[in-house]
Amino acid sequence: MCRRRHGPGHHHRANLIRTVSETREYHLDIGDVELAVVEWPGEGDPVLLLHATGFHSRCWNQVVSRLPGRQIYAVDLRYHGKSDSIGEVDWQILSRDICLLIDKLDLRNIVAAGHSIGGYLLARAAVARLDRFRHALLIDPVITSRESYQLSRQAFADIDAADHPVARRKNKWQDAEEMFEHFRDRSPFDSWQPEVLKDYCDYALHPSNEEGFRQLLCDPLNEASIYASQGYSDDILDELPRLRKPVTLLRARYSGIVPGDFTGSPTWPELASMLPDCTDIYLPDMNHFIPMQDPAMVAGLIQQALDS
DSSP states (O other), rough: OEEEESSTSSOOOOOOOTTOOOEEEEEOOOOEEEEEEEEEEEEEEEEEEEOOOOOGGGGGHHHHSSSEEEEEEEETTTSSTTSOOOOOOOOHHHHHHHHHHHHTTTSSSSEEEEEEEHHHHHHHHHHTTTTEEEEEEEESOOOOOHHHHHHHHHTTTTGGGSSSGGGGGGOOOHHHHHHHHHHHSSSGGGGHHHHHHHHHHHHBBOOOOTTOOBBSSSOOOHHHHHHHHHGGGTHHHHHHGGOSOOEEEEEEBBBBTTTOOOOOOEEEEEETGGGEEEEEEEEETTTEEEEHOHHHHHHHHEEEEEEO
């Protein structure tokens, strides 16, 4: 069942109440890797947040601040943030990591939100651990059509990740303030709320090295490898009909998978038809970075799912 809606005018705007510094931060050993977790203690069913490629758990700060009193977990994906960077990049391994995290934390009745690759991983984890979930919010997930996956495979078949434009991302910074000033007027970051961009920059860098520079926690080569390998992740289309839980899908105007272009959406416009119980919210005036542009809308939808 697919219910189509247009936004963003339909959404409840949650109030900014919570202090995001009220956290616990720890590493969780899930077997071959330790994942960094940020936990905001609270009441009720747990909220799980999964970030986009190249980012980290603290990019959710402005969403979390609008969900006062809720039990919330945000995780740094493998190769990101303070989590370990171990093994070859593989989207199946990344999704397995989330399943093991859910088992280790013994999360039940989860309301989860995932952005970009986080939405892809959330969809796969929800199928694999269906009895653990209440509701999945897929925010412009990198899930596309079989034809687009095939084109992506062909495009990257003979290209090394080191040749991907993301691998050449600037990776020498004085501090987070320099990073913020560098990005604030550049697309697509100029579409973000400044508070979200500041959260990204404040938590994106290693401590200073011997040369006095700070480098990105998510190594650009790892980030490029994730993008370059996405064409091999089309088996998710076989799994989606088994995601028999309520799903809210947010998607921007479709542009396909275009390396380095985030002005549109990589999400297949017909994705909702693959899901048994999906509300499809089309946001044609937004770009791929929906949680960064409107964290209040995202928080409102999470709150609605918790209250339902």
